[in-house]
Each structure stands twice: as C-alpha cells, then as structure tokens.
Amino acid sequence: xTTAPGSADAPSAAPIPVVVAGALGRMxxxxxxxxxxxxxxxxxxxxxxxxxxxxxxxxxxxxxxxxEVAITADFEGTLCQxxxxxxxxxxxxxxxxxxxxxxxxVYEHTRGAIAYGVHPVIGTTGLSPEQxxxxxxxxxxxxxxxxxxxxxxxxxxxxxxxxAAAARFYDFCELTELHHNRKADAPSGTCIKTAxxxxxxxxxxxxxxxxxxxxxxxxxxxxxxxxxxxxSVRLPGLVAHQEVMFGAPGxxxxxxxxxxxxxxxxxxxxLTVRRVRTLEGLIYGxxxxx
Numbered sequence: 702x703t704t705a706p707g708s709a710d711a712p713s714a715a716p717i718p719v720v721v722a723g724a725l726g727r728m729x730x731x732x733x734x735x736x737x738x739x740x741x742x743x744x745x746x747x748x749x750x751x752x753x754x755x756x757x758x759x760x761x762x763x764x765x766x767x768x769e770v771a772i773t774a775d776f777e778g779t780l781c782q783x784x785x786x787x788x789x790x791x792x793x794x795x796x797x798x799x800x801x802x803x804x805x806x807v808y809e810h811t812r813g814a815i816a817y818g819v820h821p822v823i824g825t826t827g828l829s830p831e832q833x834x835x836x837x838x839x840x841x842x843x844x845x846x847x848x849x850x851x852x853x854x855x856x857x858x859x860x861x862x863x864x865a866a867a868a869r870f871y872d873f874c875e876l877t878e879l880h881h882n883r884k885a886d887a888p889s890g891t892c893i894k895t896a897x898x899x900x901x902x903x904x905x906x907x908x909x910x911x912x913x914x915x916x917x918x919x920x921x922x923x924x925x926x927x928x929x930x931x932x933s934v935r936l937p938g939l940v941a942h943q944e945v946m947f948g949a950p951g952x953x954x955x956x957x958x959x960x961x962x963x964x965x966x967x968x969x970x971x972l973t974v975r976r977v978r979t980l981e982g983l984i985y986g987x988x989x990x991x
Contacts, residue, residue: 717974718796720746720783720819722810724772725754728801728824728963730763735967736799737765742974745786745796746779747772777813784817795845797974800825804886808832811847815840820977821847822970826890837983846980850987851890853969857943858988860958864945865898867954871947874899874906875922879934879942887933888923892943894986899945900927 719736723729724747736742737760747759747770760768773779783796798814800807804827811828814821815836828836828849840847852858868874878892899906906928915921922930941960946953960966969987976990984990 716741716743717978718743718745718783718787719974720744720748720779720796720798721801722748722776722798723801723803723825724759725749725751725762726801728966729799731963731967732799732801732970733759733763734765735971736974737768739971742971744768744770746770746783748774748776748779750774776810777817780813780817780819784819793978795820795978797822797977799970799974804828808836811836811849812839815843815845815847818843818845820845820980821849821983822973822977823847823849824853824966824970826851827886828890833983833985837985840983841981844981846977847983848973848977848980848990849983849985850969850973851894851985852941853966853973853987854958854960855969855987855991856965857891857958857960858986858991860943860945860956861895861898862988863956864895865901867945867947867956868899868902868904868906871949871954872904872906872908873948875930875932875946877922877932877934877944877946879936879939879944881939881941882935882937884935887935888931889933889941889943891941892931892933895943895945896925896927896929896931899929900925 719742721729721732724733736744749772754772755774757772758767759770759772760766787796795818797820799822800810801824807825807827811821811823876892876896878889922932924930943958945956
C-alpha cells in the first residue's frame, strides 16, 4: 500500500469539488456544513438513501439555506456527473468523495470512486485488510489518490503515536473503545488501527499468568494474534471514546481520548480533502498526512 503523500499541496485557483455520501447522517451532515463553510471547497453532490428525501435540497434539510444541491440515492450517477464536470486531471485535479455511510457498502463505494477518477476520502470503517490491499492496488493502477481514515481526530492520532511508543516498555496492554449504540461495526476501525500501530513493534503482549476460564463467552474481549485484547462498548449518550491501558508490577499507564462533538473531526476531514488529490495512491490513517 502506498503510504507517502506526494509533494506539499499548492492552493488551487478553483475550489475543490466535493461529493458527500451519507449526507444526512450524523457525520455526513457535519461534513456538508464544513465543506459549505470552507472557502476553497464547493459541494457538488449529496448522496443519501433516507426515505422521502430524494430531490430535496441538502442545504435546506440541514438549515444552511438553499445550496442548489439535491439529495439523491444514485451513488454511481452522482460520481459519473462529478467526474465528467471536472476536466482537470493529474495531481491536484478531480473531484473528491467523502464517505460516511455503512460498512456493508464502503468497499463498493471506494472502488466505484476510484473507477470514476473521483478521489475517495473514506471515514466509514469496516474494511478488511484484504479489501484495503485490493483497493490500494486498484488505486495505484488507476493513478487515483485516496485516503481511508479510521479517525479524523488529530488528538486520536496523538494517542495512537503515544501508545505505539509506550508499547516498547510494557508487556501487558488492553484496548477499550466506546461508541454510540448506532455504530454498526465492532471493534471500531480506530481501535483496530491503534492495535496495528502497537503491533508494529513486533512483540507479543499479555503472556498468560493463569489458566483463564470465561464463564460468559467474550467477556475478556476480542483476542488478536499479538495477544492484545480489544473491548467494545455501545451505549446511547456516547459519541466516540478510546482507552489504551498498559500494566506493569505496581503501576498502570492509561491513555484516553474522548470525542465530545463530531465537529472535532472536521479539521481532519478538510485537511484530507485538500491533500488527497496530490497523493500517488491510497493511504491508510490520518498520521500519513500530518
């Protein structure tokens, strides 16, 4: 998978055309508002399958006024229109798709965007390692830059880097992620990404100290090959939270990040939108852009 972005992005005279998939969802609505408020971006498409909303103006639906962008459930048609309306090609050109939809369709959405030459910025989690590799290969062949970002929060990236550094000094570690109860996948893509960064050290964690027995299956969390255990909590009232706890004789070291409002993700989303068109392939993780 290509991991290095291209040269520093230079500002373009024309605003960046952006299509938002999942435009009426909790995250998608925030993206629409952020794109509308960014002077270097322009919303050109709003995709959503909410019943009864086909043809409605997305701006009026979200309290932004008339944006002259109609909501549509036609994903492929919208990509085709965005691709044809943007004639500029090569690094720094083309339209951008920001996707916050559902794990069941994210692979097809990402592959479809690449096929139409639209740069995917994927916030939807649930892609398998095999799917990520397939998409990276496809993006490289198509020469289309893209980004799969499990978490757009700069604070979460800092937590992940701190966890990867701390893992050198601790042999015992467990991860817990907490989200609202409408999140479809578990564990979260952010939690998996954190575990992957910790595992880059190449060591095994949590050596058994006793012959464990679960009286309730799964109560010890999901076990990865590295020995790391991942726990998921789903409750109304939560937004997105993650805790990484390290343990050693006589001490614990805990890293925690709490997202209080989804607006926290928007600086990362806009950063990715501005840079994705300069990438040489598909990247995975916001840290590749910071």
